[in-house]
Amino acid sequence: MLAIKGGRILTVTKGIIEEGVILVEGGRIVEVGRDVRIPEGAEVIDASGKVVMPGLVEAHCHIGIVEESVGWAGSDGNEATDPVTPHLRAIDAIKANADERGLKAALETGITSVQILPGSANVIGGTGVVVKTAPKTTVDEMVLRNPSGLKVAFGENPRRVYGQGLKRMPATRMGVAALLREWLVKAQNYMRKKELAKEDPSKMPDKDLKLETLQLVLEGKIPLRAHAHRADDIATAVRIAEKFGISLSWEHATEGHRIGGWLASKGVPAIWGPSLMGRPKWEMRELNFETPKVLHEAGVKFAIMTDAVGSGIRFLPLCAAMAVKHGLPWEAALKAVTITPAEILGVADRVGSIERGKDADLRILSGDPFDPMTEVEMVIVDGEVLVGR
Amino acid sequence: MLAIKGGKILTITQGTIERGTILIEDGKILDVGVDVQIPEGAEVIDATGKVVMPGLVEAQCHLGIVEESIGWAGADSDETTDPATPQMRVIDGIKANADEGGLRAALETGVTTIQVLPGSGNVIAGTAAVLKTAPKTVVDEMVVRNPSGMKITFGDMPRRVYGQTQKKTPSTRMGIAGILREWLVKAQNYMRKKELAKEDPSKMPDKDLKLEALEPVLRGEIPLLAHAHRADDIASVVRVAEEFGVKVVWHHATEGHRVAEWVARKGIPAVHGPAMRRGTWEMREMSFKTAKVLHDAGVKIAITTDATSQAIRLLPLVAALYVKNGLPRDVALRAMTINPAEILGVADRVGSIERGKDADLRILSGDPLDIKSKVEMVLIDGKILYSA
Numbered sequence: 033m034l035a036i037k038g039g040r041i042l043t044v045t046k047g048i049i050e051e052g053v054i055l056v057e058g059g060r061i062v063e064v065g066r067d068v069r070i071p072e073g074a075e076v077i078d079a080s081g082k083v084v085m086p087g088l089v090e091a092h093c094h095i096g097i098v099e100e101s102v103g104w105a106g107s108d109g110n111e112a113t114d115p116v117t118p119h120l121r122a123i124d125a126i127k128a129n130a131d132e133r134g135l136k137a138a139l140e141t142g143i144t145s146v147q148i149l150p151g152s153a154n155v156i157g158g159t160g161v162v163v164k165t166a167p168k169t170t171v172d173e174m175v176l177r178n179p180s181g182l183k184v185a186f187g188e189n190p191r192r193v194y195g196q197g198l199k200r201m202p203a204t205r206m207g208v209a210a211l212l213r214e215w216l217v218k219a220q221n222y223m224r225k226k227e228l229a230k231e232d233p234s235k236m237p238d239k240d241l242k243l244e245t246l247q248l249v250l251e252g253k254i255p256l257r258a259h260a261h262r263a264d265d266i267a268t269a270v271r272i273a274e275k276f277g278i279s280l281s282w283e284h285a286t287e288g289h290r291i292g293g294w295l296a297s298k299g300v301p302a303i304w305g306p307s308l309m310g311r312p313k314w315e316m317r318e319l320n321f322e323t324p325k326v327l328h329e330a331g332v333k334f335a336i337m338t339d340a341v342g343s344g345i346r347f348l349p350l351c352a353a354m355a356v357k358h359g360l361p362w363e364a365a366l367k368a369v370t371i372t373p374a375e376i377l378g379v380a381d382r383v384g385s386i387e388r389g390k391d392a393d394l395r396i397l398s399g400d401p402f403d404p405m406t407e408v409e410m411v412i413v414d415g416e417v418l419v420g421r
Numbered sequence: 422m423l424a425i426k427g428g429k430i431l432t433i434t435q436g437t438i439e440r441g442t443i444l445i446e447d448g449k450i451l452d453v454g455v456d457v458q459i460p461e462g463a464e465v466i467d468a469t470g471k472v473v474m475p476g477l478v479e480a481q482c483h484l485g486i487v488e489e490s491i492g493w494a495g496a497d498s499d500e501t502t503d504p505a506t507p508q509m510r511v512i513d514g515i516k517a518n519a520d521e522g523g524l525r526a527a528l529e530t531g532v533t534t535i536q537v538l539p540g541s542g543n544v545i546a547g548t549a550a551v552l553k554t555a556p557k558t559v560v561d562e563m564v565v566r567n568p569s570g571m572k573i574t575f576g577d578m579p580r581r582v583y584g585q586t587q588k589k590t591p592s593t594r595m596g597i598a599g600i601l602r603e604w605l606v607k608a609q610n611y612m613r614k615k616e617l618a619k620e621d622p623s624k625m626p627d628k629d630l631k632l633e634a635l636e637p638v639l640r641g642e643i644p645l646l647a648h649a650h651r652a653d654d655i656a657s658v659v660r661v662a663e664e665f666g667v668k669v670v671w672h673h674a675t676e677g678h679r680v681a682e683w684v685a686r687k688g689i690p691a692v693h694g695p696a697m698r699r700g701t702w703e704m705r706e707m708s709f710k711t712a713k714v715l716h717d718a719g720v721k722i723a724i725t726t727d728a729t730s731q732a733i734r735l736l737p738l739v740a741a742l743y744v745k746n747g748l749p750r751d752v753a754l755r756a757m758t759i760n761p762a763e764i765l766g767v768a769d770r771v772g773s774i775e776r777g778k779d780a781d782l783r784i785l786s787g788d789p790l791d792i793k794s795k796v797e798m799v800l801i802d803g804k805i806l807y808s809a
Contacts, residue, residue, distance in 0.1 A: 100699055100700070100705070101699055101700065101701055101702050101704065101705035102702065103701070103702060133699075308697060308731075308732070308735065309731070309732060310489055310523075310728065310729040310730070310731070310732045311489045311490045311522070312489070312490065312729070313490060313492070314490050314491065314492060316490060317489070317490040317522075341700075342699060342700075343699060344697065344698075344699075347697065350738075353792055354738075354792070357792055357793060403792075404738070404741055404742060404745060404792050405741070405744075405745050
């Protein structure tokens with residue numbers, strides 16, 4: 033039994049508890065409150081004067097799958113040799129047990145759950161995975177949810193990689209949309225044949241891993257994680273998704289300020305970022321820190337992400353701090369890096385807030401989470417102190 | 422006459438004045454102090470409760486020469502068709518009077534003086550220029566100092582652009598140093614011939630703009646602006662520079678923590694950044710902590726965003742992160758005002774609030790190193806150019 037006492041607890045979902053106590057056992061939060069009795073024999077961590085919050089949830093990144101600084105040898109995020117690769121899985125390329133800088137930086141920053149996605153070179157890039165950042169012997173031991181979604185990309189990246197670079201489809205946005213529709217239809221055909229084969233097993237089609245993955249999307253088991261910067265690109269994504277009855281999340285949401293109300297009416301969640309950068313591409317020209325405020329006021333469910341490769345993930349709290357500076361309410365920023373990404377990733381039963389029964393993933397700070405000067409003093413994942421012991 | 426009164430004035434070089442007055446006339450600071458009398462008829466700006474500091478100086482950027490978001494059509498910083506282009510001049514590629522986003526962002530952040538450099542694809546890329554960010558009809562009206570230095574690059578970038586991609590020299594670090602030496606020797610030969618021609622005009626060599634551009638370097642009038650991340654790369658730069666007796670400014674200074682005392686002994690200033698990025702092998706040790714190590718060893722440091730590599734509007738934020746990582750507050754403030762002004766050779770005009778200097782001012786809602794502070798007003802040469 034572990035007891036963390038005396039800290040200012042930001043539960044995220046159940047308010048702030050001043051000088052509260054959290055009891056941890058078996059890797060889970062057993063109790064949280066003001067007047068919680070600490071059993072004898074419990075190891076006590078004194079968090080007086082500190083802030084205790086849930087470990088952060090990074091909804092969209094490429095740490096582990098692309099090793100920082102190493103160049104091509106560590107770069108496994110984009111199978112840019114075929115624009116449609118639904119059968120590829122991010123989990124097969126994550127360098128766990130390798131002192132990889134991104135995973136290390138995430139843990140040290142108190143980012144305890146991350147969704148690692150394939151890149152955006154491909155129209156259909158492959159499945160993503162949500163992992164905890166506690167180091168394990170193999171990545172399979174770090175998994176929280178696999179697969180967590182199917183990465184698809186709209187806009188300039190597939191057009192640049194294939195149309196510009198390799199002189200093949202897609203060169204235009206029409207081509208991008210057509211490829212996605214074509215493969216969803218192939219998967220529907222496959223599912224129909226499998227259905228018919230129930231009556232006549234001899235009619236069973238050969239197992240096709242590309243179509244098996246798309247079937248998960250068509251059955252509503254995993255959403256599309258749709259990379260798009262522009263409002264017109266997410267409109268295309270939603271047009272296709274509605275036609276096929278599938279769900280999606282809007283990754284990047286750079287032009288979210290143009291389309292907030294519509295997005296809210298469609299019930300599409302947004303994952304906003306990266307933000308601490310220039311505007312290197314035409315489709316990113318409207319990137320600005322006011323977008324989260326606009327999304328919030330329009331009632332869009334949104335998270336804040338870094339889209340990080342490597343140690344840049346450590347700036348997640350700073351991204352949220354800049355959003356607060358530009359008008360996003362503090363509470364909304366807090367949710368946007370904890371419970372909301374947990375919900376969008378489908379792991380909110382386990383992480384994203386300090387509640388009885390959830391995983392004991394905690395982040396103990398010297399002060400306000402959105403003050404750049406605040407230091408991370410301790411990080412606990414599944415009840416184990418991994419940083420700051 | 423313009424008077425800015427009641428603000429907390431951070432002069433940078435002469436301490437802080439809690440509630441002071443700055444008098445401005447003809448674009449210059451006429452007076453600054455606690456009991457400065459405001460002449461009748463002066464326009465008065467009430468800065469009570471605000472912080473007034475000099476406009477920031479960004480010593481290393483590609484604003485204006487690389488138009489953000491446009492792609493190749495706006496990208497004019499890298500004449501990567503030839504690894505040695507000393508005759509290129511950044512001033513010929515800056516899009517002034519074009520609503521260019523980067524220059525606008527600099528102004529709105531209160532970055533009033535910038536050194537724009539050519540890119541880092543070439544071994545010898547061309548000359549840089551120092552400009553004010555006040556919009557003008559043509560870039561020539563924005564110039565404070567041109568040329569301000571000769572950009573060179575050591576390390577992986579010229580090797581990738583030429584060796585890897587084009588199968589041309591340089592493909593190795595030996596190749597890079599070889600090219601720099603070769604051109605400095607060519608320029609020395611040229612200068613010698615011109616000297617001899619004084620006695621015999623018929624011996625005058627044809628004018629050669631590449632060699633003309635290197636002459637001010639060999640005469641010590643402008644420094645080599647040396648892009649290098651690694652300690653071994655700056656060692657090579659300095660090795661060549663000392664062979665030719667030329668000056669060096671170390672840009673990026675990524676591995677400055679490995680060679681801080683040596684850099685101090687050599688009297689080389691360092692422009693450190695962009696500290697949020699570690700994308701390549703040679704940048705893998707990039708850290709906010711390096712600035713403190715350099716400062717403690719006695720190196721004159723400036724901090725840079727290297728915009729558009731990192732957004733220019735984040736300059737005050739990165740300064741705060743340097744402070745978080747050990748750099749004293751007052752040093753961080755100097756590192757984006759007077760230090761870069763001195764490194765750029767324009768400290769007679771900008772970088773601090775002193776009588777006689779240009780009236781380039783930045784008025785904030787609070788402390789410059791507090792992320793919550795907003796820029797409320799920016800003045801350049803005594804004119805209000807931005808008001809929130």
